[in-house]
Amino acid sequence: MAPADQLVSSEHGAADDMEGKNYPDMPVLQACDLGEASAFNKLVDVPKPVSAEIARFFGASGISEVDRRFDSIDVVGGPAPQRRFLCAYQSGNYWIIWFEVGGIAGGPRTIALFRDADSQASGTTFKEWPGTIFGGDLCAASKAR
Numbered sequence: 001m002a003p004a005d006q007l008v009s010s011e012h013g014a015a016d017d018m019e020g021k022n023y024p025d026m027p028v029l030q031a032c033d034l035g036e037a038s039a040f041n042k043l044v045d046v047p048k049p050v051s052a053e054i055a056r057f058f059g060a061s062g063i064s065e066v067d068r069r070f071d072s073i074d075v076v077g078g079p080a081p082q083r084r085f086l087c088a089y090q091s092g093n094y095w096i097i098w099f100e101v102g103g104i105a106g107g108p109r110t111i112a113l114f115r116d117a118d119s120q121a122s123g124t125t126f127k128e129w130p131g132t133i134f135g136g137d138l139c140a141a142s143k144a145r
Contacts, residue, residue, distance in 0.1 A: 026066070027100060027108055029086060032139035037091040042066055046088050049125035050095050053113055057128050058083060063099060072102040082106075089142060095126065096142045110134045110141045 040046050043054070043065050054063060062081035064070045069080040086098040086108065093115040100108050112132035116125060134141035 027086070029098070029108075030137075030139055032089075032142060034089050034091060034096075034139075034142060037089040037096075040088040040090070043085040043088075046095075050088070050090075050113060053126040053128070054085075054097060057111070070100070070102060072100075072106065094129075098138050098142075107135055108138050110138050 043051060043063070046054070058081075061083070063083040063085055064081045066085050066087075068084075070084040071080040071082045072084075082102040084100045084102075086100055088098065089096045095113040097111050097113065098108060099111070100106065110132065112129040113126040114129050116127045132141075
């Protein structure tokens with residue numbers, strides 16, 4: 001058996017052995033018209049100040065790239081993060097991050113970040129907008145920003 005970090009998904013996205021929980025299928029994301037917003041489908045493509053705030057927000061538990069290991073169940077299965085990046089939208093001074101949380105109460109979520117006007121004092125360029133973690137209809141949550 002291949003080491004867990006070398007497992008690959010089958011053509012349909014399901015893993016070929018018991019470590020499949022770390023390579024779950026991507027959820028089907030609804031089309032979302034956010035006007036002039038720019039979409040980013042990979043975390044690595046998000047500008048560094050935004051990805052730095054995402055990393056700070058999720059802390060030690062982390063968040064995986066869209067195509068990397070992700071622990072989608074509550075059973076401890078190794079060092080895979082229990083959150084997975086899905087996409088990000090940038091509109092003006094705001095970023096809306098779509099991510100997936102694993103576990104029994106898991107599912108897709110959003111969080112909004114805003115450009116911090118006092119960034120020199122705080123040391124961050126973007127901050128999480130309190131009260132913007134929503135589940136369910138990601139598009140409706142994104143439009144509510």
